[in-house]
Structures are given as structure tokens and as C-alpha cells.
Amino acid sequence: MREWFIQRLEFPSRTVLNRKIPKKAFFTQADLSTSEKEIFTSQIEGIYLLSVMNQQSMNIPVFQTDDYHYAEVVWIYVQLREKKNINRIISAVHKSIPNPLVLxxxxxxxxxxxSTCHKRINRNDNTKVVVEHPTITNWFESKAEDGAYTKLLNALTISNLSFENLYCIYNDVHQWLKCEKLISLVGSIPVSIENREKVVYIMDKVQENQREVGQLQHEQKGQLDFGAKMEFHMKIKRQEQQINIQLQQIKELC
Structure with a gap:
């Protein structure tokens, strides 16, 4: 599967390593807890350094600001024994590697x-990074011949990404993976970067409204007065109507 993925996304040969990494290399680097080490040992079959993209291997400029230093984009491939504790594994791998990482x-x-997540320089200690909230896709069949996930993999093909600098190429991947959530919502993803930016903005609003619906439903359960329950019901309906409008806007952009 690793070789298939390398070919499917058309990794430049100079960036490909496809080399196994010992699990123990992550233990000290990320200062993993005993339970995290156990998860790595029992549930991961193997970890591979798939590709390293940098100025030397791809002739893409380094990106440096007060908040970000992107000198390499690292692609890591993890083969699992079972689908358990996925979020903990994802978090542990991201925090173990200071470079921007496509997992x-x-x-x-x-x-x-x-999964991807941006990493900022720690203002209190510039030798460390702050790991932002990761974007995580759903599980999907990679070798499907058509459909939304084929569009996603086409968008992720390396030659289709931005080569302006290493931040841009990583952010391109990050934004496309954020769009994966649309597949379960509207059945497709946008086909252009311009529409992608609009869609991601609207999708963030959808998720805010969905969180608000969840909070209102939780508060509604604690109400004993019928009038108060109805008031919460109407608030929930208004939020749901707004979500439906936003999803229709997304459909028109996909």
C-alpha cells in the first residue's frame, strides 16, 4: 500500500525515503506516557518515513516568520493492527515530530x-513548537476508482499543490483534508482552490452552528418547564435552518 500511495500522489523520487522508523524513536522524542508507549507497542505494526520535502529535494523556499518555521514537510505512514485509540496515536505522532507532518x-x-496540523514556534522557548488542533479525515477506501475520494486524492497529487514555499504546500494539503468532511455532508468536495477557500469558511460556520445545537440540546434536557423547553426547541430549529442554508451554499460550490 505504501508503494501504491507514493505512485498515486506522484511523489518526486528525490523526496521518497519509504524507510521504517523504530517505535522507540518516538518514545523519548515525544516524551510519551507509559500508556501511550503501550498503545504504540500493541496497536502499531510499523511506522515509515515516507517522504521528506525540503528546499534541497524540491527546490521550494523555506518559510520563516515569528510564528512559523517550515524548513521541511514530513510524510509519515503508520500501519495499524487495529482501529483503537486512533486520536491518541495521531496526537502522539504529531507531537513527536517538530516539523509539519502529513500522517x-x-x-x-x-x-x-x-491527518495534518500546523505547528507554531513556542514564544517562550523557540526550540519547541505548539501543536495546533489536528485535522483528521474519516476512514476511506484509497483505491476507489471514482467518486469524491478520487477527487480528494487528485487534489493531493503533489504536482497540483502550491510550490510557493513549504508553508503553502503543507497548508494546501491541510485545507484539502479539511474539505474531506464535506463528503459525508454533501457527497463531494470543491474542484478549485478559489471555491475551496469559500467552502472551508462556510464549513467552519457549519461546525460552529453544530456545536451550538449540541449545547442547546444539552441545556434543553435540564429544563423542567414546558415553555422553557419550547424556547430551546425554537432556538435549535433556527440553528438547524441556518445549517441547511450553509450546506446548500457548499453544494453550489462543489
Whole structure:
């Protein structure tokens, strides 16, 4: 599957390593807890350094600001024994590598999950990074011949990404993976970067409204007065109507 993925996304040969990394290398680097080490040992079959993209291998400029230093984009491939404690594994891998990381996970039945997250320089200690909230896709069949996930993999093909600098190429991947959530919502993803930016903005609003609906539903359960329950019901309906309008806007852009 690793070789298939390398070919499918058309990794430049100079960036490809496809080299196994010992699990123990992550233990000290990320200062993993005993339970995290146990998860790595029992549930991960193997970890591979799939690709390293930098100025030397791809002739893409380094990106440096007060908040970000992107000198390499690292692609890591993890083969799992079972789909358990996925979020903990994702978090541990991201925090173990200071460079921006594209994480690809393969389940025992051949499904794929991908994750990215931006990393900022720690203002209190510039030798460390602050790991932002990760974007995590759903599990999907990587070798599907058509459909939304084919569009996603086409968008992620390396030659289709931005080569302006290493931040841009990583952010391109990050934004496309954020769009993966649309597949379960509207059945497709946008086909242009211009529409992608509009869609991601609207999708953030959808998620805010969905969180608000969840909070209102939780508060509604604690109400004993019928009038108060109805008031919460109407608030929930208004939020749901707004979500439906936003999803229709997304559909028109996909």
C-alpha cells in the first residue's frame, strides 16, 4: 500500500525515503506516557518515513516568520493492527515530530485515514513548537476508482499543490483534508482552490452552528418547564435552518 500511495500522489523520487522508523524513536522524542508507549507497542505494526520535502529535494523556499518555521514537510505512514485509540496515536505522532507532518494511517483491512496540523514556534522557548488542533479525515477506501475520494486524492497529487514555499504546500494539503468532511455532508468536495477557500469558511460556520445545537440540546434536557423547553426547541430549529442554508451554499460550490 505504501508503494501504491507514493505512485498515486506522484511523489518526486528525490523526496521518497519509504524507510521504517523504530517505535522507540518516538518514545523519548515525544516524551510519551507509559500508556501511550503501550498503545504504540500493541496497536502499531510499523511506522515509515515516507517522504521528506525540503528546499534541497524540491527546490521550494523555506518559510520563516515569528510564528512559523517550515524548513521541511514530513510524510509519515503508520500501519495499524487495529482501529483503537486512533486520536491518541495521531496526537502522539504529531507531537513527536517538530516539523509539519502529513500522517497517513492504514488499517488492517486496507482503509486509509489522513491527518495534518500546523505547528507554531513556542514564544517562550523557540526550540519547541505548539501543536495546533489536528485535522483528521474519516476512514476511506484509497483505491476507489471514482467518486469524491478520487477527487480528494487528485487534489493531493503533489504536482497540483502550491510550490510557493513549504508553508503553502503543507497548508494546501491541510485545507484539502479539511474539505474531506464535506463528503459525508454533501457527497463531494470543491474542484478549485478559489471555491475551496469559500467552502472551508462556510464549513467552519457549519461546525460552529453544530456545536451550538449540541449545547442547546444539552441545556434543553435540564429544563423542567414546558415553555422553557419550547424556547430551546425554537432556538435549535433556527440553528438547524441556518445549517441547511450553509450546506446548500457548499453544494453550489462543489
Amino acid at each position: 497517513i494511517m492504514e488499517s488492517s483491512d486496507g482503509e486509509i485515514l489522513m
